[in-house]
Amino acid sequence: MHIMNKALFESFFEVVRHDMSKEEAEEYVVMLEKYHSAGWDIIYKEGCES
Numbered sequence: 001m002h003i004m005n006k007a008l009f010e011s012f013f014e015v016v017r018h019d020m021s022k023e024e025a026e027e028y029v030v031m032l033e034k035y036h037s038a039g040w041d042i043i044y045k046e047g048c049e050s
Contacts, residue, residue: 008036 015025
C-alpha cells in the first residue's frame, strides 16, 4: 500500500521536475488520477472477491 501511494505522489511531482506549464500539469494530473484510480478499483474488487 505504501509503495503504491508513494508512486502516485512521486508521479505528481513530475510536473515540477519537468517544469511543465500549468495547462500541461493539469492534463497530466488528470491522466494520473484516472490511471491510479483504475488500478485501485481492480485491487479493491479483487480484495472483495477473496
